[in-house]
Amino acid sequence: MEGRMTRARISENGTLTLPRALREAVGLSPGAEVEISQSGGRLVVEPVPPAALEVEAGEGAKRLTVAEFLAQRIPYDGPPMTDEMMDKAILDEARRRWERVQRQLDEDLRD
Numbered sequence: 254m255e256g257r258m259t260r261a262r263i264s265e266n267g268t269l270t271l272p273r274a275l276r277e278a279v280g281l282s283p284g285a286e287v288e289i290s291q292s293g294g295r296l297v298v299e300p301v302p303p304a305a306l307e308v309e310a311g312e313g314a315k316r317l318t319v320a321e322f323l324a325q326r327i328p329y330d331g332p333p334m335t336d337e338m339m340d341k342a343i344l345d346e347a348r349r350r351w352e353r354v355q356r357q358l359d360e361d362l363r364d
Contacts, residue, residue, distance in 0.1 A: 271298075 263269050271281070279300055281287070286301040317325075 259272050259275055261269055261271060276282075281300055288299045288301055290297045290299075
């Protein structure tokens with residue numbers, strides 16, 4: 254869908270319905286907000302990222318702002334992390350999990 258033009262019709266009261274393929278391509282679901290701006294005689298429509306995150310809490314979901322969500326995270330006070338350090342940590346964990354699965358598979362085959 255990227256780069257292709259598509260047409261939509263504006264209703265008498267100004268409602269514009271975006272085609273389903275276009276909504277799905279950019280991850281818009283019912284109730285999603287978009288920002289509309291004008292640039293060089295064109296309309297630019299951009300999805301608005303959600304301002305709050307839903308977190309499961311006891312009797313149901315509780316809405317948190319991004320700031321509230323980030324305030325709950327465990328702070329990291331170690332040395333600065335480089336991309337290489339993160340890549341190595343991810344690879345090490347993937348290896349550890351792979352080896353655990355292989356050991357379990359070997360045990361299952363022996364039984």
